[in-house]
Amino acid sequence: MMDNLYMPYLMKIERITHEAPGVKTFMLKFVNEADQEKFTYKAGQFGEYSVYGVGESTFCIASPPTRKGYIECTFRQTGKVTNALSGCEEGSMIGFRGPYGNVFPIDEWKGKSLLFIAGGIALPPMRCVIWNALDMRENFKDVTIIYGARTVKDLVYKEELKDWELRKDVKLITTVDPGGESPDWKGEIGFVPTIVEKIAPSSEDTIAIVCGPPVMIKYTFPVLDKLGFTDDNIYTTLENRMKCGFGKCGRCNVGKVYVCKDGPVFTLAQLKELPDEY
């Protein structure tokens, strides 16, 4: 028998958290301890999650590498595989293969301030690097998180948002789109780019990490530019459709760049070098 790149690890769903309508988080543990022991990853990487007989789906690893013994993924029930995943219960087995892709260069960011800007279901890819940074908090200056969703209900990781709100070493700003607020909503009301402009975080010695729907990203970049962020100091992730995860199946490329190998993490400077095909 030979090694098979496409062979998934068998994972057991330890815990399911209902994050928002249609959005769940799975805490997954390796069934085979040997797999667990040899498995390592870094913030920003992704994997292929599979349901027996249904297929594979690509999501980031949403838990930080600083927490050992498990991985988490958060997904919205949208297509065939996520529907099947959504039907799984605690104790069910699913497949996982990975980690794939490049990483957030968190070690290079030491000594700087971090500004996280996320929209909707794009907090999961960022949550991994947020917790990674918070678990080594002494290495960074200010940590600011700006997170927005359409409605209050659509905010994910509600417990963690409370946690970050209470922490003195994190500045959290949450916002919902106009009309998405509930009567007791105490956060901001407005689209993410507008709120970033209003809060006007300092760009001095600061790395900005932006993940969200394309339209949010599109309108956030110019705001950051106005605030003085250079293209090298703005990071984002691309989320193209993938099958293999390691540069063979041929569908995630943007020009000569493979999102699965050269990404998913890109600086704005790198993004500007790419053809507009993502």
Next chain:
Amino acid sequence: MNIDKRLVRKDSLEKLFDILKQNSKAIYAPLSKNGKTTFGNAVAFETISDGYVQTTQSAKDIAFPRVDGMSVRGIDLNEIPEVVLWGVRPCDATGIGELSSIFNWDYKDEIYNNRLSKVTVFGFSCSKADDYCFCTSVGGNPGNTAGSDILFTQFGEGGDYLAEILTERGEKIVGLAPALFENSETDDKEKFLANVPVKFNHNEIREKLDKFFESKEWIEQSLRCLGCGACAYVCPTCACFDIQDEAHGKNGSRIRCWDSCGFSHFTLHTSGHNPRDVQSARWRQRIMHKFSYMPERLEVFGCTGCGRCSRACPVDMNILENLISIQEVTV
């Protein structure tokens, strides 16, 4: 390097076929049926076609089958038979190398490599070409040795063969039937090869494409494209694939199957967003991948000039004409 060159008499080919069979090798060779010539398991020597310019399908499915099981148990090498791929045109033999570079840059794809490790390639030089052939424009030629373990060139119609023993795997075949590989007095094969005029310069095309992404030419060229994907299916170097799972009760399988960048859903996101949302973007991807991205990333071109995509196209898109027009049009 001095290539070992031998003479194989016309009548010896059948003996070679039988000896290979006796050594329990499967022989995949061009077989004709209903006017089409395609590689298949040759049970007898006389079933093998000759006289074809090009097989309808390339030989790539010997290592990259149209549908391949990706058993979670891994691939058992004993389950893969030793195969002699007989009658491969030099463009197809070259294509195997290009395919290998895709499956082996960075991660190594064991499924592909295991299958290929069981294959010995018998190339057969071309004595005939048609208007679709353009191997000489992409660095090849009708007697190119690249990719073959043994390359046979016939000394004219009905003549004997020059056998160039190119690899260790080729030498092993000679070892099985040493009497059939006689000393050769002449090794001049050039005059027996097809004439394939050079139509464009692939290095110039590559340079041109660096600034060609926004060209209107892509729209012009692809207006009639149906997005059927036939070009990818017949291409010796197209490697894009899909992965699908199937379950039948307790028995399940994960398969990979050929896919095409020409299909509209190839890059479609779950959200409905599609990065390559029009056929011209998909046509551009096809050409850019083969003539710009692959040379840059893998140092090989993704086209061997076999001309199959043009022969197969239901709306007569001709890649040769399109490449010439890319070379000629001003940016």
